[in-house]
Amino acid sequence: xxxxxxxxxxxxxxxxxxxxxxxxxxxxxxxxxxxxxxxxxxxxxxxxxxxxxxxxxxxxxxxxxxxxxxxxxxxxxxxxxxxxxxxxxxxxxxxxxxxxxxxxxxxxxxxx
Amino acid sequence: xxxxxxxxxxxxxxxxxxxxxxxxxxxxxxxxxxxxxxxxxxxxxxxxxxxxxxxxxxxxxxxxxxxxxxxxxxxxxxxxxxxxxxxxxxxxxxxxxxxxxxxxxxxxxxxxx
Numbered sequence: 001x002x003x004x005x006x007x008x009x010x011x012x013x014x015x016x017x018x019x020x021x022x023x024x025x026x027x028x029x030x031x032x033x034x035x036x037x038x039x040x041x042x043x044x045x046x047x048x049x050x051x052x053x054x055x056x057x058x059x060x061x062x063x064x065x066x067x068x069x070x071x072x073x074x075x076x077x078x079x080x081x082x083x084x085x086x087x088x089x090x091x092x093x094x095x096x097x098x099x100x101x102x103x104x105x106x107x108x109x110x111x112x
Numbered sequence: 113x114x115x116x117x118x119x120x121x122x123x124x125x126x127x128x129x130x131x132x133x134x135x136x137x138x139x140x141x142x143x144x145x146x147x148x149x150x151x152x153x154x155x156x157x158x159x160x161x162x163x164x165x166x167x168x169x170x171x172x173x174x175x176x177x178x179x180x181x182x183x184x185x186x187x188x189x190x191x192x193x194x195x196x197x198x199x200x201x202x203x204x205x206x207x208x209x210x211x212x213x214x215x216x217x218x219x220x221x222x223x224x225x
Contacts, residue, residue: 004154036216043116044155044203044216089154098143098210099168102154 002027006090006103013080013110021075021106023064023090031092033057033066033073034100038087047075047088080110114138116217118204124223125194133189133220137206144187145214146179147203155203161187162210194224 007022025031035047035057048057053068062077073090090103117136125131137144143162147155157171164184172178176194181187191198201221205214 041218043218044205046213091154097168098160098162099145099157099171100147100155100214101157104152104154 002031002092002094002101004090004092004101004103006088007106008104009087009106009108011106011108013108015082015110015112016079017110019075019077019080019084019108021088021090021108023073023075023103025071025073025090025092027071027092027094029094029096031094033064034091034093035062035064035073035075036089036091036102038089038105040086044089080108082110082112084108085110116204116206116215118202118217118220120220121218122221122223124225127194127196127224129194131191131194131222133191133202133222135187135189135204135206135217137185137187137204138208138215139185141206141208141215142184143207143210143212143214144181145205145207146187146189147205149201149203149219151200158189158202191222194222196224198222199224 032051034049036044037047048059050057050066056065087105089105091100119134146158149155160168161181176192178190201219203219205216207214
């Protein structure tokens, strides 16, 4: 079946550090890939997405590249801020299906 | 405008009782989704509506779970004979149409004691 495996947390970084959160997937069809973010006290929000191989999604300084050869979609940011503290979820949806399949989430804490 | 609204935000119920969870989607959004998020896990798909009809209910865990969307707007997730294992955050999302961004509500935290 379809599944997403992402880096276990929690992750604690200092402000301006480099962030990588690993995400790999298994899919029966050709998936679209997503990163969602959940800030404290708020609902899930779409952070970025990529719909085909080698596409790069980007938003708010975050980037992720759809790597079909390694079935990966790692999230990166060059310099994190305290306001980036949140839980990050990697997800996929398979062509022809409207449902999202999520990873377990990675909690990021950025200290000043 | 208003986002996806879920009520109640918290619900505590006794084992064996019936509960209803409500979702008000963004106005004009035709697609509506229910997910369940257990502690330490990512959201798990339950059911998807396109308009009034359930287009995919493959994620409903058993026949104690049922959802409706009679007028193509508000949806209610109904759980009969609740069990302690049903304790989770139930998330609702809506999107303007198929294959467009889904916007999530803040969820209803259900605790079965």
